[in-house]
Amino acid sequence: MDTLTAASAPVTDPRPGLALGLRRAELGRPGAPVLRGVDLDVRPGELLTVVGRSGCGKSTLLRTLAGLLPTLSGEATADGAAITGPDADRALVFQEDGLLPWRSVRGNVELPLAIRGLGRAERRDQAAGWLARVGLPDRARDLPQRLSGGQRQRVQLARALVGSPRAVLMDEPFGALDARTRGEMQLLLVDVLGETRATVVFVTHDVDEALLLGDRVALLGGGPVRTLDVPSPRDPDAAALPETLSLREQILASLRQS
Amino acid sequence: MTVQTLDAAGGSRTNRPESGPAPAPGAAGRRLGWRRRLLRTGSVLAALGLWQLLTGLQVRLWLDFSQLPTxxxxxxxxxxxxxxxxxxxxxxxxxxxxxxxxxxxxxxxxxxxxxxxxxxxxxxxxxxxxxxxxxxxxxxxxxxxxxxxxxxxxxxxxxxxxxxxxxxxxxxxxxxxxxxxxxxxxxxxxxxxxxxxxxxxxxxxxxxxxxxxxxxxxxxxxxxxxxxxxxxxxxxxxxxxxxxxxxxxxxxxxxxxxxxxxxxxxxxxxxxxxxxxxxxxxxxxxxxxxxxxx
CATH class of the missing domain: 1.10.3720.10 (MetI-like)
Structure with a gap:
């Protein structure tokens, strides 16, 4: 059964990615603003990486875009319309422990489809397809606690993408993984995202990761948000290019200042 | 004795028996070894025996067991x-x-x-x-x-x-x-x-x-x-x-x-x-x- 369903690869999502925007936005919890005067445009279908020191409000930014936190002032928009609450179109991937521990791997991946009211057979099929896609075709029945940290993030990725969201918001998804597993996951992410047109906002504190994955890098903390174009995105060989190295220096220098 | 049992009923979740390292899913698990079974049975029998002794001998040491049934x-x-x-x-x-x-x-x-x-x-x-x-x-x-x-x-x-x-x-x-x-x-x-x-x-x-x-x-x-x-x-x-x-x-x-x-x-x-x-x-x-x- 696994081989059969694995063969029916996930359908490419025809829907274009969302354009996300923040206008003079004040972000944070009521009474405790973390970021002020944020202006940011995320272009449809791009992969924007967000770097900044820990505590500078990266997660707050992501949760605002997800619709979990309302802006304190200013506005947050998706395709021009104000974001008023969470929506299945904007999936969130957490650093760790984002899976429901009482649901099997399959149960977790099927969740967005169940919420959408898809039939059981269809759910099974799509979940199996995505589990195969992220390299875990035979772990569907396991509980999350029986998986390694890297495997759990693979499942989170499958769960986020199975519902074909138009934007994927990732909160340091590989931050808790060891260097080697992180490298594997970065390759997997690039591979998997190649099939969707979803906009991705990827928060990380790792400058090299930001440079490897992003079309653009947004610098957070200390003044207005700056965005920088990455010379040749998602090319592992680009890390040694002079323009990448100088961009890297530039980012590190501005992080030191903030 | 009754009080003891009720106490155990109340607090039993906090001291549940150890499961050992990660039992395989679906395995019965948590089965007690013969040694621990023996200890548990022995403890109940000892309590019954002690009661028999105290009441049978009609012990009166400040506490008075003489009126109680064996x-x-x-x-x-x-x-x-x-x-x-x-x-x-x-x-x-x-x-x-x-x-x-x-x-x-x-x-x-x-x-x-x-x-x-x-x-x-x-x-x-x-x-x-x-x-x-x-x-x-x-x-x-x-x-x-x-x-x-x-x-x-x-x-x-x-x-x-x-x-x-x-x-x-x-x-x-x-x-x-x-x-x-x-x-x-x-x-x-x-x-x-x-x-x-x-x-x-x-x-x-x-x-x-x-x-x-x-x-x-x-x-x-x-x-x-x-x-x-x-x-x-x-x-x-x-x-x-x-x-x-x-x-x-x-x-x-x-x-x-x-x-x-x-x-x-x-x-x-x-x-x-x-x-x-x-x-x-x-x-x-x-x-x-x-x-x-x-």
């Missing part, structure tokens, strides 16, 4: 009573009362706990009243129950339910408040609404804590059902035990206590078993975190 007398009385329909009717009456009361407490207690933990309005409306009612021992409600209900039967169930209700409310409230917000955020950003969050996150996530409250609740429920039967009941094991005392049938009193102890053990075990089945997803305890061998 283990063998109690066993004899038990054998006689087990043959009568009355014994089983009393058992059934008490069991029905406790299960009904416990079920009411479980449902209402969980609902209240979730409500108070999730809604500020509910907390402000119900919280103060609950906090004022909570310190009142359920057994002190006997006069109220007699006035309030048309029959003693409903009154006893009411008292039992009230007793078990508060531990369930308190543990549910704490468990729901302690839930990691990440799970709720995950379901919300996957498109789920409030009901989804309740069914897929709040209830399953708080379940381990709720079960702690249910375990304690079951213990308290037994204390109260027996006390209520002694005070105002007709039929039931508590009523029978008190009756036996008033007619100076001391072995009968002890039979009542032994029966209560056994029933308490069985019901607490049932709660424990259901709880374990429902919380298989909890991370396995490691040898280090549970094994405590003096």
């Amino acid at each position: 283990t063998l007398q109690v066993a004899d009385s038990l054998r006689q009573q087990v043959g009568t329909a009355l014994y089983w009717e009393d058992l059934g009456d008490s069991l029905r009362r406790i299960l009904l009361g416990f079920l009411l407490a479980a449902v209402l207690g969980t609902a209240t706990g979730v409500l108070v933990a999730r809604s500020r309005t509910a907390e402000d409306l119900l919280g103060p009243v609950l906090e004022l009612l909570r310190p009142i021992p359920a057994i002190a409600l006997v006069p109220v129950a007699i006035l309030l209900f048309p029959g003693t039967e409903q009154g006893i169930v009411f008292i039992t339910a009230t007793a078990a209700y508060f531990p369930v409310v308190v543990s549910t409230r704490h468990a729901v408040r302690a839930l990691s917000p990440v799970w709720e955020e995950a379901v919300l950003t996957l498109g789920g609404g409030r009901l989804r969050v309740l069914a897929q996150v709040v209830l399953p996530g708080a379940l381990p804590g709720i079960l702690g409250g249910l375990s304690v609740g079951m213990g308290v429920a037994w204390i109260c059902v027996i006390s209520a039967e002694m005070l105002s009941g007709q039929y039931g094991i508590g009523y029978r035990t008190w009756q036996d005392y008033t007619v100076v049938d001391y072995p009968g009193v002890l039979v009542g206590m032994v029966s209560i102890g056994l029933l308490g053990r069985i019901t607490a075990g049932a709660v424990e078993l259901v709880g374990r089945r429902l919380t298989r997803w909890l991370p396995p305890r490691t040898e280090r975190s549970t094994a405590w061998t003096p």
Whole structure:
């Protein structure tokens, strides 16, 4: 059964990615603003990486875009319309422990489809397809606690993408993984995202990761948000290019200042 | 002895037997070795033997054992009573009362706990009243129950339910408040609404804590059902035990206590078993975190 369903690869999502925007936005919890005067445009279908020191409000930014936190002032928009609450179109991937521990791997991946009211057979099929896609075709029945940290993030990725969201918001998804597993996951992410047109906002504190994955890098903390174009995105060989190295220096220098 | 058993019923979730390193899924697991079985059986036999010794020799060392029936007398009385329909009717009456009361407490207690933990309005409306009612021992409600209900039967169930209700409310409230917000955020950003969050996150996530409250609740429920039967009941094991005392049938009193102890053990075990089945997803305890061998 696994081989059969694995063969029916996930359908490419025809829907274009969302354009996300923040206008003079004040972000944070009521009474405790973390970021002020944020202006940011995320272009449809791009992969924007967000770097900044820990505590500078990266997660707050992501949760605002997800619709979990309302802006304190200013506005947050998706395709021009104000974001008023969470929506299945904007999936969130957490650093760790984002899976429901009482649901099997399959149960977790099927969740967005169940919420959408898809039939059981269809759910099974799509979940199996995505589990195969992220390299875990035979772990569907396991509980999350029986998986390694890297495997759990693979499942989170499958769960986020199975519902074909138009934007994927990732909160340091590989931050808790060891260097080697992180490298594997970065390759997997690039591979998997190649099939969707979803906009991705990827928060990380790792400058090299930001440079490897992003079309653009947004610098957070200390003044207005700056965005920088990455010379040749998602090319592992680009890390040694002079323009990448100088961009890297530039980012590190501005992080030191903030 | 009875008190001991009821105590164990109340606190048994906190000292559950160690599971060893990660039992395979589906494996029976937690099966006791012959050595530990032997120890457990031996401990019960030793207690019975000690009682026989103290009462048989009519020991009077400040404590006076001379009036109390011996283990063998109690066993004899038990054998006689087990043959009568009355014994089983009393058992059934008490069991029905406790299960009904416990079920009411479980449902209402969980609902209240979730409500108070999730809604500020509910907390402000119900919280103060609950906090004022909570310190009142359920057994002190006997006069109220007699006035309030048309029959003693409903009154006893009411008292039992009230007793078990508060531990369930308190543990549910704490468990729901302690839930990691990440799970709720995950379901919300996957498109789920409030009901989804309740069914897929709040209830399953708080379940381990709720079960702690249910375990304690079951213990308290037994204390109260027996006390209520002694005070105002007709039929039931508590009523029978008190009756036996008033007619100076001391072995009968002890039979009542032994029966209560056994029933308490069985019901607490049932709660424990259901709880374990429902919380298989909890991370396995490691040898280090549970094994405590003096």
